[in-house]
Amino acid sequence: MAEEELRYDLMVEDALRGVARAALRQVEAQGLPGEHHFYVTFRTDHPGASVPERLRARYPEEMTIVLQHRFWDLTVEEERFSVTLTFGEIAERLIVPFAALTGFADPSVRFGLQFGGLALLQDGEPEEEEDEPVEGEAGEEAEAAEGEEGAEKVVTLDRFRKKT
Numbered sequence: 001m002a003e004e005e006l007r008y009d010l011m012v013e014d015a016l017r018g019v020a021r022a023a024l025r026q027v028e029a030q031g032l033p034g035e036h037h038f039y040v041t042f043r044t045d046h047p048g049a050s051v052p053e054r055l056r057a058r059y060p061e062e063m064t065i066v067l068q069h070r071f072w073d074l075t076v077e078e079e080r081f082s083v084t085l086t087f088g089e090i091a092e093r094l095i096v097p098f099a100a101l102t103g104f105a106d107p108s109v110r111f112g113l114q115f116g117g118l119a120l121l122q123d124g125e126p127e128e129e130e131d132e133p134v135e136g137e138a139g140e141e142a143e144a145a146e147g148e149e150g151a152e153k154v155v156t157l158d159r160f161r162k163k164t
Contacts, residue, residue, distance in 0.1 A: 016113050020104040024076045027067070035108040037068035043116075046100035048080065052092045062102060065094065 023038070041064040044051045055063070065085060067074070072084040072091075080097040105112035 013115055017098045017101060017115065019113065020101060021076065021078075021081075021098055023104075023106070024074065024081050028074045028076045032068070036106055037066065037108060039103065039105040039107065039112075040065050040067065040096070040101065041103035042096050042100040043102060044100075046097060048095070048097040049100045050082075050093070050095035052087075052094075055087060055092065064103070 020040075027036075027038075041062060043049065043061065044056050044059050044063055045061050051059070051063075065083075067083065070086055073093075074083045075081060079099070080095055082093060082095045084091050084093050086092070102116045103112065103114050
């Protein structure tokens with residue numbers, strides 16, 4: 001019988017997704033306080049992600065949305081959240097599983113999390129993936145999240161990953 005290892009890297013990543021969930025739940029209940037706003041990057045090709053076809057065609061793998069001034073009907077569940085945003089003056093409903101998140105940032109307080117640099121091979125061994133640049137943005141307030149001040153507070157999971 002093969003000895004299985006505890007996957008602390010995946011446990012930590014799941015716990016950190018809980019931070020994004022908790023922040024979104026607070027905004028769902030009370031709205032965005034002060035200057036807070038979120039950049040949420042996610043895999044559009046993730047099972048369970050619901051993205052309108054015209055947006056999926058433009059962002060087939062990954063996109064970033066901005067939750068700041070123009071978003072409606074934020075609903076946060078245990079495994080996913082949904083929100084309505086405008087894209088080119090057309091309101092669209094998105095459903096995003098927390099497992100699809102690749103990034104979550106609140107530039108107003110110089111905070112960010114990065115997820116998903118780990119893929120599993122067929123034999124169950126981890127393999128490092130190349131970090132892909134943000135391919136899409138939504139909303140009029142969207143600006144490239146790259147170069148945001150406070151990059152020093154972005155938490156990555158590299159230090160927890162098994163080195164091969």
